[in-house]
Amino acid sequence: MAVADAPIQSRYAQQFAADREANRKEQESVSAQITELQERLKQLKADEVLLSNMQGVVAAAAEQQSAPAVLEADAPADAAPQAVPPPRQEARTKETSAPSRAKKTARTKASGKATQSAPKKVVAKATVAKTGAKKSAEPSLSELVLGLLLVHAGEPRLTREVHADLEAAHPERATTVQTVRNILDGLANKKVIEKAKKQGSAMYTAHKTADVAPPSEPAVDDLKEKVPATA
Numbered sequence: 001m002a003v004a005d006a007p008i009q010s011r012y013a014q015q016f017a018a019d020r021e022a023n024r025k026e027q028e029s030v031s032a033q034i035t036e037l038q039e040r041l042k043q044l045k046a047d048e049v050l051l052s053n054m055q056g057v058v059a060a061a062a063e064q065q066s067a068p069a070v071l072e073a074d075a076p077a078d079a080a081p082q083a084v085p086p087p088r089q090e091a092r093t094k095e096t097s098a099p100s101r102a103k104k105t106a107r108t109k110a111s112g113k114a115t116q117s118a119p120k121k122v123v124a125k126a127t128v129a130k131t132g133a134k135k136s137a138e139p140s141l142s143e144l145v146l147g148l149l150l151v152h153a154g155e156p157r158l159t160r161e162v163h164a165d166l167e168a169a170h171p172e173r174a175t176t177v178q179t180v181r182n183i184l185d186g187l188a189n190k191k192v193i194e195k196a197k198k199q200g201s202a203m204y205t206a207h208k209t210a211d212v213a214p215p216s217e218p219a220v221d222d223l224k225e226k227v228p229a230t231a
Contacts, residue, residue: 145183149206156203
């Protein structure tokens, strides 16, 4: 059997050798083509750079040639003379404006003298009167506290409860718990509200007929004394 198979093995060996040789030749051919293509690609890239540079040069030259024509076309519009008023008209304007300036200067001086001659005490009194009017327009803290008690008329309230209601209803007028307690004690001393102690805590009760006496306004003589005398 080994002798009979020998020719077939040799033929296979020769065939494999021939196929390997063909493969090597094809590899060499493909490598040569790849090298040639790489060289061609490199040359094409260099040509592209050169063409781009030449295109830029041609475009710049074309812009330089078209620039003078544009300037010549725009020259008449730019060189249009501006209207200059006649000398006589300028003289009339100066003559007319001189009296008006003098009148304005005289009015400014007169107003300055009038402001300087106004008594400073009167200005101070007016400022104090305006401040008092603004303060009287806003309700006092006592009125706000009493109003919150009247919402729960006939119901005893703790100081911290009234303070919480004040912060919720009037956050811009919020104050400390001690201040609210002092106000409640003052209203109780005036018999406007009732104060009672329950389980060691002070309870304050307001009735529907309760009211706060309006704040006493300072007399006119007191305002005069508070205003500093200025020369």
